[in-house]
Amino acid sequence: MSNTPLTPGIVSGRLVPEAYAHNFDDLEPVLDGHEAHVAADRCYFCHDAPCITACPTSIDIPLFIRQIATGTPEAAAKTIWDQNILGGMCARVCPTEELCEEACVREAAEGKPVEIGRLQRFATDRVMDKGVHPFTRAPATGKRVAVVGAGPAGLACAHRLAMHGHDVVVMDRRAKPGGLNEYGIASYKAPHGFAQREVEWLLQIGGITVQTGVELGRDVTLDALRADYDAVFLGIGLGGVNALRAAGEDLSNVRDAVDFIEELRQQPDKSKLGIGRDVVVIGGGMTAVDAAVQSRLLGAQNVTIVYRRGQEKMSASAHEQTHAQQVGVRIICNAAPVEVIGAGGAVSAVEFAYTEDGPEGLKLLADIFTLKADQVFKAIGQTLVAPDGLSGAKLDATPLARVWTGGDCAMGGEDLTVTAVAEGRDAAEAIHANLMGAVG
Template sequence: MTSKDIRNHRMSDEVYQENFSDIKPPLSCYQANMEASRCLYCHDAPCISACPTGINIPSFIHRIADHNEDGAARVILEENILGGSCARVCPTEVLCEQACVRNHSPECKPVMIGRLQRYAIDHRQKAAHPFTRAQKTGRNVAVVGAGPAGLACAHKLARLGHDITVFDAHSKPGGLNEYGIAAYKLVEDYAQEEIRFIFEIGGINLETGSRIDLEKQLPDLTIQFDAVFLAIGLGSAKAIGLPCEQSRGIQEALGTIETIRQTKNLAELPVAAKVVVIGGGNTAIDVASQMRRLGADEVTIAYRRGLQQMSATHHEQSFAKESGVRIIPWLKPKGFETKAGQLHGVRFVKTTQDSAGQLLETGELRVIPADRVYKAIGQTLTAECFSSGKLARSQNGKIRVDDQFRTSIGNVWAGGDCVDNGEDLTVHAVQHGKLAAEAINRFLQPLEV
């Protein structure tokens, strides 16, 4: 982009700090205890079933009410070792809190489960790890990917006494928690702080900057290690498939989110005046909201279906609008307006859907001016993962696994975004890693002396 197209003015440090401060500020001790007292401690509580990791929510809230924060934290961490980050980034409004019985009349307001979970984790005693490692088994497991699924699997297996080597292509572990979450959701260095806590269990060796080529290296890993867990995420961004898609000013949303998260001085980031984001998920919301908070004049999210079909929750959509983002549904991209390779706008066709839900183009065109476009239409696995023919592929192009997260290779399991099992949420990835670790442990037990 030319200097004319970029807003490179600097806002005050106070504005940047306010715009990127924690959007879910912690509860005070008084607030936490008042909120914990609202819980009815239901028998067969529906919030437990709604939590993908099965945390005993009434149990930990009851401990908060009794001023037993350590006990509350242990209840959470027993089921979700990344309970701190999940408390911050989980869409609790459509999970546990949606199931809360307090949603009904006369209150119609759920217990703030997510914020209570954060309170418990943040107030536990940091002096000692809440879990101890079992006697060493002499078995070793490779975990490929240090995102939430890989970290959850590594911790569970290390706790059971196995030796774990975690490989990750990045310079820092954390996966999307470190590189793909909006900066105001996981502030400061929380992702790394949580990982340091996880590694305190012992028995986990981390090798960063180690990109594993599954086609060439997976066969060797299956020989060198007793078991392998693949938590490789989705490494390739989907293409829209339009001419001029490689023009200057058209970028991938996740790469931009990573840049924002890894930039210490936000004033260094150039920001376009007019931004268009194509997509309807949380990534679209995150990049759009952050662009607006960085100083973009106009930010528009364009989505090809209706607001109800967006994978971003109503809460996320409302947050974007509060940030000054305009969301326009029923728009499908048809082309980019460029001059000398420089982006000037995006051409859309208005859409509708028939009674069967099939998307239809109306033929009515619309151009939205843009200096910068961010594509947030999803990620996919690279075809190279399956080129050897040994890893079976699901119908949706992900790694095929059984109900124990075992792949088509006998001693290889997989979980997280790279498998077709549940939504692509941090909390689901944690559950995948935990359940896969339990399955791997059962697999290794007959081998133990």
Template sequence: MAIKQTGDIAAQRLSPEQLSCEFSDIAPLLDASAAAAAASRCHYCYDAPCVNACPTQIDIPGFIRKIGNGNLKGAAVDILSANPLGGMCARVCPTEILCEGACVRNHQDAKPVAIGALQRHATDWAMERGEALFSRARETGRHVAVVGAGPAGLACAHKLALAGHAVTIYDAREKAGGLNEYGIAAYKTVDDFAQREVAWLCSVGGITIRHGVSLGRDLELDTLRKQHDAVFLAIGLTGVRALAMEGETMSGVMNAVDFIEQVRRARDFGTVPVGRRVVVIGGGNTAVDAAVQSRKLGATSVAMVYRRGVESMSATGAEREFAQTSGVTLITHAMPVRLIGEEGVVSGVEFERTLSEGGLERFVIEADMVLKAIGQTLVPVGIERDVLTLDGSRIAVDGDGQTSLAGVWAGGDCAARAGIDLTVQAVQDGKRAALAIDATFARTAAKAA
């Protein structure tokens, strides 16, 4: 079976007006009346299941009650004290499997309280007004190094700064934010929100960010340990898994994360090249973001192909549905076996799948662009081998995020810990490590007294 079309990779497939529409906010902000109506549906449960389902344990009934009473500042304090990246999480969290999935309203009228939208309503209100919601404790004289300015690193830095400690964040990129800045679909975070959130978070004071600085190239972990009272590693997963087949270097074959970054960095979406026929290999949120944005940029056909069934996909049901309603064709139980091309240019992918009646079927999907989204890996440059897990895939940590090295903690995607690889879980990792670091400082001070 083959999908036969013609075309190649090019920019400006749609008009500026079409692109503006395609990349507008997919979940516009609630107005005051809509927020009040949404808040009125909350039962303000005691021992609320929605709170237990939130990795950062936001007091959801509390902030919704405040919205209902018109106290948006109080609602924002409730949210951001538990999750300093609450604005971004309101945009990208899979609420259908977290807080909203646990809402008791699902058992009554099959429609949960719009917790994510209400969280965004309160946090956006506060940030647009530049509200000073928190103040730092008195300077302690302690200095902590945070390596990585993604969600875990930012959350850790914010919590430590509030406690009065000085924090220097070292990041390899030119902008802070990590995946929030470079790895999330542009239609989810419009109007440069990631940078506005970073600016708000750092406005508490005590946080310095040094850009263009990479562990193992510009920094040594031993040096950081000597120059700081503690170190928090939040380096993420910067490697990309390969298909391990011939032809991956052909023109038109690229990593989905690189494609997403191109879209995120573009000042004009029309300058981003995209194929007419795009094949995305993978079944996670990165695959969905790459596939949907390919369509939004003007690809005629986009197929998202996954080697297992939908029940095994890491992309949520809501994400899969959004992809399909956006014009993406979902193909499951298909394993890529060969990249096809001529003169160094990709022209298709051959897949293999098991038929229900037995036996194997091979088929080709023609493509002028192939995006690989089969997972990311840790690149442990500058990190000692004995700090890693046995298989070397993550940094080994305890329940507080502490590594086997004295004074060194880790969190976010780079750490081997319980929880799911989501922005909100990374935030919780950063918070937990910050509390542990602060407690360690307190114990040290008590012993010295």
């Protein structure tokens, strides 16, 4: 639990018990068989399939939808997992409206795409609910690979390596594997312990050992891993959080949004979480939206997202922005914090200046305003905390023998589960080719 002090404005149990159960249940329940068949029938099964190009993991979307349409969801799930072993989670959290569904011909022609994400969930859930794992390991190669980070990139890498017959040890500093999927997404997007259930299902491939509570640079060094293993994959994510750089940000009840979301994810009884009456979230990405929406779902009366640039530049998808507004979150753009104001050592308000985004960058204007706040969440981006004294540039750009990187810790990380999966999968193929080339 958080050590954030409960002030008169921050209380737990704002809602009746039934409201918590409703608010943090599945945002979009899985399709039933009839609904899936109707949705699949809308696909044109395009020959050039722009949806495949738009998918970071290049799933053969027309094929898996055709397999659903012909009554073989098990085959559809295998088609999905061939490219994206975390297809179940991606079906829940992937911004399909900006990727495959945006590229859908139906979207261009009718303004309503094929529901690719929901169909993907239908197929993968159907097979996972049966406890079936459709992959088997190749004969053992005798090679050992260390995977540091049990997030989407690390898990995807580990599974593909295990499938090729290598023995894999996955290490993670946290108490549970899963990374972003377990700790960093809104609770209502993957409720009922789905993240851990997917990890357990993935590990059925065999050949993967998971070690939790192991931190690179504290419990093990990169040099030691390179000496002890035939290859190393680093998928350590982004461990640091950017500073607000505004006076007063060290006041009580000013928190990093990622910590708030993690606490939410790990607390089964949401009624025990304290939330303010007036909540301000600073930032414009998915973390900001997730923190703001969940603040409302916990019972906050006034929740405002403030972003320093125009709304069209928010990295949170338009779909997520709309969802936030639908649950009562206000979005203010072109404003930046200049001071966090306190009373009795805790935040009471935040002063903002309007901004102008011109050719020379962002400029603070003289026009200011103040928002009442008894709780502030900072969602202004995360930074890489590189292990063993390596800089972020070195970690990504300097070739280290038998070391690969992927996910958000690699330069160009996009903070998307689906992109991390693609990078982990591709790294595994590169590692496999390298190891087997060394054998031959």
